[in-house]
Amino acid sequence: MDTTVDITVRLFAAYADAVGASHTTVRVPEPATVGTLRTALASLSSRLPPRPIIAVNAEYAGDEQRITERDEVAVIPPVSGG
Amino acid sequence: MDTTVDITVRLFAAYADAVGASHTTVRVPEPATVGTLRTALASLSSRLPPRPIIAVNAEYAGDEQRITERDEVAVIPPVSGG
Amino acid sequence: MHSHVGPEPIDVARITEMVMRAGNGGIATFIGTVRDFADGSAVVGMEYSAYLQMARKELAAIVAEAAAAAPETDIAAVHRIGELTVGDVSIAIAAGHAHRGPAFDACRYVIEEAKRRVPIWKREHYASGRSEWVVPPHAPTDAPAAAPPRGD
Amino acid sequence: MHSHVGPEPIDVARITEMVMRAGNGGIATFIGTVRDFADGSAVVGMEYSAYLQMARKELAAIVAEAAAAAPETDIAAVHRIGELTVGDVSIAIAAGHAHRGPAFDACRYVIEEAKRRVPIWKREHYASGRSEWVVPPHAPTDAPAAAPPRGD
Numbered sequence: 001m002d003t004t005v006d007i008t009v010r011l012f013a014a015y016a017d018a019v020g021a022s023h024t025t026v027r028v029p030e031p032a033t034v035g036t037l038r039t040a041l042a043s044l045s046s047r048l049p050p051r052p053i054i055a056v057n058a059e060y061a062g063d064e065q066r067i068t069e070r071d072e073v074a075v076i077p078p079v080s081g082g
Numbered sequence: 083m084d085t086t087v088d089i090t091v092r093l094f095a096a097y098a099d100a101v102g103a104s105h106t107t108v109r110v111p112e113p114a115t116v117g118t119l120r121t122a123l124a125s126l127s128s129r130l131p132p133r134p135i136i137a138v139n140a141e142y143a144g145d146e147q148r149i150t151e152r153d154e155v156a157v158i159p160p161v162s163g164g
Numbered sequence: 165m166h167s168h169v170g171p172e173p174i175d176v177a178r179i180t181e182m183v184m185r186a187g188n189g190g191i192a193t194f195i196g197t198v199r200d201f202a203d204g205s206a207v208v209g210m211e212y213s214a215y216l217q218m219a220r221k222e223l224a225a226i227v228a229e230a231a232a233a234a235p236e237t238d239i240a241a242v243h244r245i246g247e248l249t250v251g252d253v254s255i256a257i258a259a260g261h262a263h264r265g266p267a268f269d270a271c272r273y274v275i276e277e278a279k280r281r282v283p284i285w286k287r288e289h290y291a292s293g294r295s296e297w298v299v300p301p302h303a304p305t306d307a308p309a310a311a312p313p314r315g316d
Numbered sequence: 317m318h319s320h321v322g323p324e325p326i327d328v329a330r331i332t333e334m335v336m337r338a339g340n341g342g343i344a345t346f347i348g349t350v351r352d353f354a355d356g357s358a359v360v361g362m363e364y365s366a367y368l369q370m371a372r373k374e375l376a377a378i379v380a381e382a383a384a385a386a387p388e389t390d391i392a393a394v395h396r397i398g399e400l401t402v403g404d405v406s407i408a409i410a411a412g413h414a415h416r417g418p419a420f421d422a423c424r425y426v427i428e429e430a431k432r433r434v435p436i437w438k439r440e441h442y443a444s445g446r447s448e449w450v451v452p453p454h455a456p457t458d459a460p461a462a463a464p465p466r467g468d
Contacts, residue, residue, distance in 0.1 A: 012215055013285035014297040053307050055283070058218035060307035074215055074283075078303030081212065081219075081243060081284030082196050082255055082275065082416075094367055095437035096449040135459050137435070140370035142459035156367055156435075160455030163364065163371075163395060163436030164264075164348050164407055164427060177329055180347070186402050189351035192344070192423075195332070199341035199414060250338050262351060264427060271344075272420060 003030040007037055007067060009054075010074040018047035035063030041075060052076070085112040089119055089149060091136075092156040100129035117145030123157060134158070165239055167227045169219045169284070171246040174253040183238040183260030190264035192271040196255040198248045202298075206291035212245040212254060215283040219243070226277040229310060230259070233273065234266035241274050243284060254286075273311070281308045317391055319379045321371045321436070323398040326405040335390040335412030342416035344423040348407040350400050354450075358443035364397040364406060367435040371395070378429040381462060382411070385425065386418035393426050395436060406438075425463070433460045 004027050016022050028040045038051045053076040054061050060076070067073055086109045098104050110122045120133045135158045136143050142158070149155055166182055176195055183191055198210045227239045238260040248254055255278065259270035279300075289295045318334050332345055350362045379391045390412040400406055407430065411422035431452075441447045 010215070012283065013213055013287070014299075017297070049305075051305065053304065055215070055218055055307075058215070058221050060281075060309070062307060074218070076215070076283050076307075077285060077297070078300050079279070079281065079283055080286050080298040080300050081214070081282050082279040092367070094435065095365055095439070096451075099449070131457075133457065135456065137367070137370055137459075140367070140373050142433075142461070144459060156370070158367070158435050158459075159437060159449070160452050161431070161433065161435055162438050162450040162452050163366070163434050164431040176332065180328065184347075184349065184403065186352040189349055191347040191349065193347070194416065194420070195336075195343040195345070196416070197336065197341055197343065200338040201414075251336065262353075264346065264348070268346070268420070268424060275416060 004028060005030055005032045005069060007032060007069065007073055009037070009041070010072070012074070013077045015048060015052070015075050015077045018045050032067045033063060034061045034065045034067060037067060037073065038063065048075070086110060087112055087114045087151060089114060089151065089155055091119070091123070092154070094156070095159045097130060097134070097157050097159045100127050114149045115145060116143045116147045116149060119149060119155065120145065130157070165227050165231055167220070167223045167241045169214055169216060169223055169243045169245060171244065174242050174244050174256045176253060176256050179240045179242055179256045180258045182240040183258045185238060185260060187236065187262055188238060188260030189262055190267040191258060191260040192264065192267040193256065193258040194271050194275045195253055196275070198250050198252050198254060200250045202288055207250065207288050208291050209247060209249045209289040210254070211247050211287040211289065211295070213285050213287070214245045218283050222282045223278060225310070226274055226281065229277070230270040230273040234261060234270065237261045237266055237270050239270055239274065241278070243278065243282065245284065277311055317379050317383055319372070319375045319393045321366055321368060321375055321395045321397060323396065326394050326396050326408045328405060328408050331392045331394055331408045332410045334392040335410045337390060337412060339388065339414055340390060340412030341414055342419040343410060343412045344416065344419040345408065345410040346423050346427045347405055348427070350402050350404050350406060352402045354440055357440070359440050360402065360443050361441040362400045362406070363439040363441065363447070364400065365437050365439070366397045370435050374434045375430060377462070378426055378433065381429070382422040382425040386413060386422065389413045389418055389422045391422055391426065393430070395430065395434065397436065429463055
């Protein structure tokens with residue numbers, strides 16, 4: 001049987017507005033990676049981009065990185081500071 | 083008969099120290115130019131460079147520029163401000 | 165090295181003094197302020213929001229990278245968040261070095277990388293009453309990595 | 317535009333404020349200070365002397381050239397002369413523009429050209445009691461002309 005894991009992701013700025021929340025939970029198949037999470041996020045809201053940028057534990061993360069329920073996962077809109 | 087003109091030149095920094103004065107007068111053949119003045123200056127002190135940089139009326143001047151007794155002429159050591 | 169992200173007003177003189185060591189003959193600074201106009205619209209204010217923990221970590225990493233590029237560079241960088249009004253200082257960076265070249269390079273590196281990598285987002289408040297998140301002109305499609313080491 | 321050469325202590329905050337218009341989102345500054353060490357010798361002070369009338373004219377010309385390179389750039393530049401001690405600010409330049417690129421470029425242009433063309437000379441006072449005029453590493457053999465116009 002396929003197992004899944006529920007990943008809670010933080011949302012910021014335009015993404016938080018799009019989803020209407022500062023956190024949301026996404027169900028992804030095990031083993032969960034940044035790549036599978038990005039795919040799952042696409043179905044969350046049509047106002048999120050197809051493959052949004054992800055940070056894990058406050059660091060930018062690539063598709064291969066494994067994630068668990070205990071990681072702090074965030075979806076990072078294109079930054080516009082300065 | 084060859085005529086000459088006495089040009090008073092201002093000296094600064096290392097050049098003033100070398101000549102031991104903040105002004106000096108140099109006799110140059112008429113028609114006086116920056117070029118002929120530069121040549122005449124070389125004999126003034128062995129501690130001046132062979133062809134020192136000249137300003138006329140507070141602007142850098144090239145060899146072709148004519149000069150008279152009424153111009154403010156200065157010998158400009160390599161600058162080191164900032 | 166000093167870096168900070170927070171709601172406190174930025175004291176530019178203090179940031180500059182942080183890098184004024186007796187050996188630093190050259191100090192380059194960059195100050196970013198809220199402009200009154202953006203893309204043809206009158207702006208009356210700007211809200212900066214951040215993923216604070218990560219923004220602090222990322223800005224500190226950028227400052228460390230810039231300092232590593234030239235030995236004995238001192239750098240201070242602060243980004244303000246919250247509601248700002250036109251003319252307010254949103255970011256201040258100061259870099260000090262014995263010579264001006266490395267000071268300019270370090271200052272420039274920090275602002276360029278900060279704009280590329282630090283998770284801070286701004287929302288412009290327009291004179292019309294509307295507000296909008298600013299979309300950067302070249303949004304990346306993958307996680308931004310640290311810039312490659314700089315050569316001279 | 318503002319430029320000055322004189323013996324008055326330099327107020328960096330004032331120079332910076334001069335270019336902080338509401339349209340200027342980016343301000344780049346350069347501050348030059350007297351270093352405690354030069355070419356391996358401990359320095360205790362520095363005397364700056366100038367051909368004052370020409371130095372003012374030349375610095376004003378450089379500032380005008382930098383401003384002409386990008387429309388709506390604001391620039392302020394001040395060079396101090398006289399006896400300075402270690403840590404004193406000898407030069408301060410601030411350039412403001414809507415965007416950071418032109419602000420950095422203008423600031424850099426002014427310091428590079430000022431060091432090349434403004435008739436100011438410095439004499440280092442060493443801890444040993446000696447004093448010496450500083451000889452720049454690449455002294456020109458002909459009168460320095462204005463730099464060619466910069467492209468972007």
